[in-house]
Amino acid sequence: MPAANSRQMGVSEALKRRFDQWMTSPALYRWAIANPLGRWITRRRAAALFEVMAGFVHSQVLLACVRLGIFDKVLAAPATLESLAADTGMQTASLERLLSSAVALRLLDQRSGGRYGLGALGAPVVTHAGLRAMIEHNALLYEDLRDPLALMQRPDQASMHAYWPYAADGKQAPRKDEKARLAPTEAPPKDAPAEQVARYSELMSSSQRFVIEELLASYAFARHRRVLDVGGGQGGWVTELARHAPQLQLMLFDLPPVAAIARARIAQQGLTQRIEVHGGSFTANALPTGADLVTLLRVAHDHPDEVVRVLLRAIYEALEPGGKLLLAEPMAQSQAVHGAKPAVGDPYFHFYLLAMGSGRLRTAQALSELMAEAGFRSIKTIPNPMPLHAGLLVGQKP
Numbered sequence: 001m002p003a004a005n006s007r008q009m010g011v012s013e014a015l016k017r018r019f020d021q022w023m024t025s026p027a028l029y030r031w032a033i034a035n036p037l038g039r040w041i042t043r044r045r046a047a048a049l050f051e052v053m054a055g056f057v058h059s060q061v062l063l064a065c066v067r068l069g070i071f072d073k074v075l076a077a078p079a080t081l082e083s084l085a086a087d088t089g090m091q092t093a094s095l096e097r098l099l100s101s102a103v104a105l106r107l108l109d110q111r112s113g114g115r116y117g118l119g120a121l122g123a124p125v126v127t128h129a130g131l132r133a134m135i136e137h138n139a140l141l142y143e144d145l146r147d148p149l150a151l152m153q154r155p156d157q158a159s160m161h162a163y164w165p166y167a168a169d170g171k172q173a174p175r176k177d178e179k180a181r182l183a184p185t186e187a188p189p190k191d192a193p194a195e196q197v198a199r200y201s202e203l204m205s206s207s208q209r210f211v212i213e214e215l216l217a218s219y220a221f222a223r224h225r226r227v228l229d230v231g232g233g234q235g236g237w238v239t240e241l242a243r244h245a246p247q248l249q250l251m252l253f254d255l256p257p258v259a260a261i262a263r264a265r266i267a268q269q270g271l272t273q274r275i276e277v278h279g280g281s282f283t284a285n286a287l288p289t290g291a292d293l294v295t296l297l298r299v300a301h302d303h304p305d306e307v308v309r310v311l312l313r314a315i316y317e318a319l320e321p322g323g324k325l326l327l328a329e330p331m332a333q334s335q336a337v338h339g340a341k342p343a344v345g346d347p348y349f350h351f352y353l354l355a356m357g358s359g360r361l362r363t364a365q366a367l368s369e370l371m372a373e374a375g376f377r378s379i380k381t382i383p384n385p386m387p388l389h390a391g392l393l394v395g396q397k398p
Helices: 005-022 026-031 036-053 056-069 070-075 079-090 092-104 122-127 129-144 148-153 157-164 194-207 207-219 236-244 258-270 305-318 346-356 365-376
Strands: 108-110 115-118 228-230 250-252 275-279 293-297 323-327 377-382 391-396
Touching: 026 036, 026 079, 026 305, 036 056, 036 129, 036 207, 056 070, 056 092, 056 122, 056 207, 070 079, 070 092, 070 115, 070 122, 079 346, 092 258, 115 122, 122 129, 129 157, 129 207, 129 346, 148 157, 148 346, 157 346, 194 346, 207 236, 207 293, 236 250, 236 258, 236 346, 250 258, 258 275, 275 305, 293 305, 305 365, 323 365, 365 377
Parallel strands: 228 250, 228 293, 250 275, 293 323
Antiparallel strands: 108 115, 323 391, 377 391
16 A cells, blocks of 8 residues: 555544544533534434334334224224224224324324325335335344344344255254354255245345336346346246236246246246246356346345355356446445435345354345356346335456
């Protein structure tokens, strides 16, 4: 590092340390609350910090409203406290606390005659089944986060592991030794119940709706001829894409138990002639060939770098020359995007993936580097309406 840059960094760090001391000085606080501008800034910071501290309570208010079916009830017709208590079987005094909290969080809205209606933030919850499923599912994550230090020290003991019913391609069962954890099993455990596989697949399918909307709004699929979706789950994405672009031929690749569910779902929708389903492990089996576009939706962030490298190289080998990879998943943010708060989703995904036991949240730059390492070129981000749900990257095989 040049000496000039080193001196500049030293001065910058010294200023930051001085600023830290100044910001934590009791004298500054007394000065700030004594004048209008300082008071305004201090109040905003205090409110923001309290929101962080109270975040868990807010999430539990949301969960309780979902479990009691409050949003559906008030959507049908605004209701009074007494009628909601009768419908839910909850004590009036306790339910009033919940409803008042939901109004404060804009999940509910106070209407005339003491009735409660749907709030601005409650509307998306009642609209999207996938969002309700994830709210319920997050109860597992919150149980693990009850002791965050224990989770960080022993992530292999997280209860979230039990939700992942098979161990394959990096979604492996917890293991005590880290070296073994990074060497994924190549097949589902024999004792994984079929209903557990179906439950997990259903959650992923229902919550995928947001990403599907992002993709259809942001990328021109009509330019392609044949699309392979890797890690395609129950086939929610490929069936939607089949309806969106009738000229496309499609393929789906996932683990055998999941592929069996997808095959049945696709047959029920009469799309067997347009969608081929392949079962296998991308760390052990070659991917189907012949596609000029591969889609990878919320897959890479489930796995460590070692597995992602194998996956991206397998996709590169399967693609036709000139073919493209379209990768969509939540990506770490370092600054505000499209007016959203900076890094608003990062803490959630960092700890969700830790509790899950595999993978990590990556920036678009880190994912681009992994794609380039696999051989892809002309890698670029694609603007999309709601990057909180997923960022989009596309790269081309020369």
